[in-house]
Amino acid sequence: MGKFNDLLTDIFSVFDSAAWVAESIATHPSNYISSSSTEYVRITIIPAGGGINPQSAAGHLIADIFTPAGEGPTRTFAIADILDTYLANQVLTTSGSGTTQFQDGALGSDKVDEDNPSLSRATYSISFNYFGAN
Amino acid sequence: MGYSTLISKSLKKAFIAVQDLAQDVTFQKRTVSDFSFGTKQVVDGGTVGTVVKAIPVATKKKSSKRNIKRQELMFKHADVPDVTLYDSVVISGVAWKLGAPIVSDGFIVLLEVYTEI
Numbered sequence: 177m178g179k180f181n182d183l184l185t186d187i188f189s190v191f192d193s194a195a196w197v198a199e200s201i202a203t204h205p206s207n208y209i210s211s212s213s214t215e216y217v218r219i220t221i222i223p224a225g226g227g228i229n230p231q232s233a234a235g236h237l238i239a240d241i242f243t244p245a246g247e248g249p250t251r252t253f254a255i256a257d258i259l260d261t262y263l264a265n266q267v268l269t270t271s272g273s274g275t276t277q278f279q280d281g282a283l284g285s286d287k288v289d290e291d292n293p294s295l296s297r298a299t300y301s302i303s304f305n306y307f308g309a310n
Numbered sequence: 311m312g313y314s315t316l317i318s319k320s321l322k323k324a325f326i327a328v329q330d331l332a333q334d335v336t337f338q339k340r341t342v343s344d345f346s347f348g349t350k351q352v353v354d355g356g357t358v359g360t361v362v363k364a365i366p367v368a369t370k371k372k373s374s375k376r377n378i379k380r381q382e383l384m385f386k387h388a389d390v391p392d393v394t395l396y397d398s399v400v401i402s403g404v405a406w407k408l409g410a411p412i413v414s415d416g417f418i419v420l421l422e423v424y425t426e427i
Binding site: 184185188189191192203204205208209211 | 342345347350
């Protein structure tokens with residue numbers, strides 16, 4: 177497959193792992209309509225940057241963390257820490273065609289979600305590089 | 311009897327009075343149960359449909375870059391209170407995509423639907 181699909185395979189393998197499932201955090205990708213109403217994470221992968229060769233790419237993983245509004249930042253920060261455990265400085269090779277290497281994660285400020293004001297949304301972001309074989 | 315009940319009853323009578331001008335259409339929605347990160351696919355829960363009486367009002371065709379047929383469909387608001395919950399509507403065996411409601415006053419909905427021809 178191509179570099180974008182291989183990158184997707186690498187990153188999705190994290191959220192398909194038994195360890196992540198055991199965290200009991202509802203997780204969905206972008207362009208998927210979630211039926212979760214209280215707490216979930218939405219994953220968006222943006223491989224918008226160029227890589228070191230045509231088979232490589234760089235970009236950001238954005239994880240929108242949705243938690244109940246009005247209950248403070250504690251749960252948001254806890255989920256960000258869990259995401260950090262699985263992503264920050266990790267090296268993924270599930271696709272078998274290349275290597276995805278994450279850097280450090282960052283957490284933005286939280287605010288009430290525009291679509292569903294009963295939820296608060298904060299954005300966890302982390303940069304990655306995908307190294308494909310030239 | 312309140313005005314709301316009166317209008318609703320009159321609408322019901324009107325849809326009976328127009329007889330075969332009102333036809334059975336099926337609003338369909340896909341029920342998605344989950345997303346699998348392993349297969350990278352949506353876990354499809356099948357399709358459910360709601361059959362309602364609707365009156366096809368007007369049909370337009372547009373053929374500039376693509377051949378698109380548009381149709382206005384009138385039905386009772388009580389039958390389909392929120393069209394955004396549905397993905398398509400089947401009229402005489404043909405699936406049409408849903409557009410935005412042109413009129414939705416709490417009693418009657420005039421909805422534009424379209425299909426590629």
